[in-house]
Amino acid sequence: MKILIFENEFNAIRTSFDGFNLLYFNNELVFKDVPSSQAFPDLTRISEYNVVIIDIDLSIKSKLDGFQLLQEISKLNIKNLKIIILTGHISISDRLVELGFPELPIINKPINLTTIKKAFDYYGLKPQS
């Protein structure tokens, strides 16, 4: 299962994802991290991934922030795309509703492998083997 993560400090949280991968997905998950929106210029290629995790506060070097990225991805109408929000903002779900996005699972920072699991459980994702 391929996971795309828009997060500019992925190394700081990589072990949480590795632990989650080990304990709940038999290391089946393949993580691809991109630190900015421009690091993944062709957004149509998102369809190659099963899950997209978007950090709302991307680096200031990023052309688009998390909300804008979410808007651009929504415009593509990719079927069965599973999006998870990663954020340090507590009231992010209200903001997402304000901006007209559907209800999405949220991983609040600081994270650990269990909070990641809860977000994946939202979509009922299981290991294939």
Added chain:
Amino acid sequence: MLMIKPTDSTLKLLNSILFRAIMLSYGLSLLISFNNILSVWWYFGATILYIGVYIILFNKKGYKSLIRLINDYAFITLISYGKPFYEIHCGIFILLPVINVLNHSGEKAVIPFSLRLYVLVLLSTLVLNDFKFDWVFVVPLVAISFINFLVYFRMTIIGYSNNLNSIIEEFYQENLSIGKTHLILKKVIKRHENNKLLSKYISVSSILLFQLKDNGYLKILLSSNFIVSFKLIDIKGFANQIQKQKQLSNLEMVLDDRISKHNLFILNEHQGKKYIFFVEFAKPPVLDWIMTAYQTKILLPLLSKISQVVYMEYQLEQERKKYFGELKTRLENIDSAVNAIHYLNNKLSPVLNYLEMLRLYPETDKALQSDLLVLIEREKGNAINNIIPITNKMNQMAEKSMNANIISDTTNIRFRKLFTLIRGVFDDNNTIDFELKVDWDEHIFNHSITSNINLLTFIFDEILINLEKHSTGSCNIEFLVANFPIIKFTNTVKNIERNKQALSKMVEDFNKDTINEIMKRGSNGLRIIKQYLMQLSIDHSMSILNDQLTLTLTIKPESNENPNI
């Protein structure tokens, strides 16, 4: 002018009644003093009719006011009929309405020369003189009319001046806000134009206000008409000249694309600011002395008042800038706090994940445990590495909040003001009953401290909030004198038995030199009070005796003022 108009019309109505009373009394005196050729019933009937018609026409406008005047002359003619009208006693009776012309209460503007009045006077004298014309009334009629004109002229000038000056009052009432002062100049021009007499001889076409900077630069502040650019032509050392002479006239000035030649520059200094009014005239004045009188008696006092308004606007603008400056700093502080929280959230992830993996380790499948252990070890390293930046950041934030100095400026505050401030804060509150004991005398009230009024208000507001939460609802405020003036707030604490220990600790913390201990206890209100008192260098202490909690503030007057008070 807002008040003058209604007052004036009321007084005119009163004058109208009193004038008719004078007419009746005067008529009676004539009836008593001279032989009457008609029977007493004629005079009695005429008087009743006169009063009746007057009552019906009282305060009526338009043609009815003319009928009222005819009624006056019918009465005058009937009373005077057959009497020696050329004698002073009788003659003045006929001229009474002419003397009273400036008190005319009709809706039309007062005019010193009234043709219809002259016609009535002449008709009356014709009737009294067996329809023969006699010059005897023409000379006094002309003389009184000219005297009336002089009074009218004076009243017009006073009215005009009041009308212009009332613009300032109206501005304070209606438009007091930054950026609207130009309306004053617009109104001055409009009201000047409304005065047909003056605007005919002095035609003011525009007024501009400049500020003369120290480097001689003219900064345009206001204008009655929108002006994009201006340029003084061939004027060497304008700044020096105007400062020396205070007034300059008829300098060539280009305003946008036209040249102004008939003008006046007037320097007006207010609170160290040099304001230059530029008054432009459509044509040169007919007579120089009229212009001089206009300048000194009307223009200068008015422009001086406008300078004060402009200066006030400048001060408001400065306050606004200062306020937004402070607000910006606070918003920046909030921003940096939010950023710090995000930073901590990121740095705390490895710590939380490490603990979570440790928690999950025992229940993990044996086959996975060794791999998990590798991850746990890796995350342990990450967590340890992150602990130092986390604590550094937290200390940094704590340091910032400890040093949050919100005093932007200090002013001299009299003890009288301080007293009024405290009384005002408690007066505005309905929850706490308070009693004042004031031992401060006039001598102390006249002393001052250098402090920040906003911060002082915060402190007393916060004291009140604390009292609302923790007291039984009353407070004694004493303004005492020891080595220095002292303010004591004493109140009875709620549920003292339950909270005795915590209160003792709180008092102990409050009396320490630093606020760290109090911060640890999380007593936010007291922390703020103590923090601000420390910033303002106000000595403070707290004590508790039985259920009486006392906060004592020692206010040291300015060091150059006598401390032995």
